[in-house]
Amino acid sequence: MDLFEGLEKFGLKKLNTKSIFSDEENNRKQSEPSASSEEKTEHSEEEFLLARTVHCPVCEKTFMNLSVKNGRLRRIESDFDLRPRFQYIDTNKYDVTSCPKCGYTALNRFFTHITTGQIRLIREGVCDGFVPEKTKEEQAVYSYEQAVERYKLALYNAVVKKGKTSEKAYICLKLSWVYRGWLEGLADEGLGDSEELSSYRKEERLYYEQAFDGFIKAIQAEVFPICGMDENTLYLLLANMAVRLEKVDIASKLISYILVSRTASSKIKDKARDLKEEIIQRIHRQNG
Ligand SMILES: [Zn+2]
Numbered sequence: 075m076d077l078f079e080g081l082e083k084f085g086l087k088k089l090n091t092k093s094i095f096s097d098e099e100n101n102r103k104q105s106e107p108s109a110s111s112e113e114k115t116e117h118s119e120e121e122f123l124l125a126r127t128v129h130c131p132v133c134e135k136t137f138m139n140l141s142v143k144n145g146r147l148r149r150i151e152s153d154f155d156l157r158p159r160f161q162y163i164d165t166n167k168y169d170v171t172s173c174p175k176c177g178y179t180a181l182n183r184f185f186t187h188i189t190t191g192q193i194r195l196i197r198e199g200v201c202d203g204f205v206p207e208k209t210k211e212e213q214a215v216y217s218y219e220q221a222v223e224r225y226k227l228a229l230y231n232a233v234v235k236k237g238k239t240s241e242k243a244y245i246c247l248k249l250s251w252v253y254r255g256w257l258e259g260l261a262d263e264g265l266g267d268s269e270e271l272s273s274y275r276k277e278e279r280l281y282y283e284q285a286f287d288g289f290i291k292a293i294q295a296e297v298f299p300i301c302g303m304d305e306n307t308l309y310l311l312l313a314n315m316a317v318r319l320e321k322v323d324i325a326s327k328l329i330s331y332i333l334v335s336r337t338a339s340s341k342i343k344d345k346a347r348d349l350k351e352e353i354i355q356r357i358h359r360q361n362g
Contacts (some may be wrong), residue, residue: 075314077284080223080228084177085205086230094233095288096243117162121214122146131188133176141182142168156307157251164255166248167221170228173251177204179227181248183302184241192235198232218256222277225249239273243288244301246281253278286315290324306338313349322353329353 077094078086128139148161158165172179179202180188188196216224229245231237253274260266266274289300289312298305309328316325332338332346 077280078226079164081226081230083205083207084227085179085203086200087203089230091233094229094246094284095239095291119163122160122163123168123215126345127214128171128173128185130173130176130178131186132178132193132201133173135175137174138212139171140168140213153251153254155318156311157254164252164259166251166255167216167218169248170221170224172224174206175202177206177227177231179224179231181228181241181245184237187234192237195235196231198225200231209232218252218259221252222249222256225252238292238296239288240292240296240300241293243285247285250278250281252283253281268284282315283319286312286319286321289315304337305330306335306342310342310345310349313346315357317349317353322357325353 078089084109110361122143123140124143125138125143127136129136142163142165147163147165150159150161152158169182170179170183171182176197178196225245225248229242229249232242232245257266257271257274257278260271260274291306292300293308293312298308303311309332313325313328313332316322316328329346329350333343333350335343339345
């Protein structure tokens with residue numbers, strides 16, 4: 075499966091990489107530190123969005139980007155793997171900033187954090203030959219198709235700019251969450267044929283696996299906090315992901331680490347204990 079499927083229309087070349095993490099070893103030295111579930115009510119996603127003017131550090135032009143008005147959001151319980159969830163809107167769709175003029179795209183938190191060297195790489199590897207989409211009317215919301223496309227562009231840019239392993243892993247995790255939100259939305263409305271649903275489920279899994287592998291590599295090479303997460307938070311996230319990916323040995327190791335950690339809060343330790351209990355029950359079920 076191609077991680078960048080659907081990006082051909084932007085005129086981007088096929089990236090000659092077997093793995094998005096493959097050139098980590100060579101690049102470690104050079105890498106510079108970088109500066110809903112929707113309910114059927116009268117509430118619309120639009121109410122929670124704001125069109126913001128953004129300056130692009132790569133082409134120096136400005137463009138409009140939709141972002142979430144945080145103050146109005148009502149949080150509901152996160153998923154087991156920390157996927158944030160809010161009433162009436164899937165905010166994960168809006169975590170990417172993308173310049174429609176030159177193609178430079180990144181997660182919101184990393185968009186302005188770009189080095190001069192990376193700008194040069196992006197200009198050569200993304201902007202040259204980038205085909206802007208025909209100007210559409212000002213959009214009020216992003217569809218799931220568009221959100222997926224924006225994340226794939228962000229991933230493509232991250233590979234081109236030789237971004238950190240954790241940044242690529244985080245993009246993959248969030249992209250997989252977007253697929254999850256999409257699937258939930260389709261299920262709620264009873265939409266989508268089985269072929270469509272199963273292809274989105276495969277994509278969700280594909281990016282989830284990439285995210286897991288990337289974060290495991292990142293914790294060996296990078297300094298915490300990683301993507302805003304401290305050690306224990308990331309270990310708990312990875313333990314949960316490992317359970318979902320049926321990598322029970324890794325999950326158990328991560329849980330043991332959290333349980334003996336001096337810095338883990340009691341809340342995180344409780345969650346690690348719950349997860350341990352869940353693993354034990356799973357093993358019992360499999361053996362029984
Ligand atoms: Zn630009």
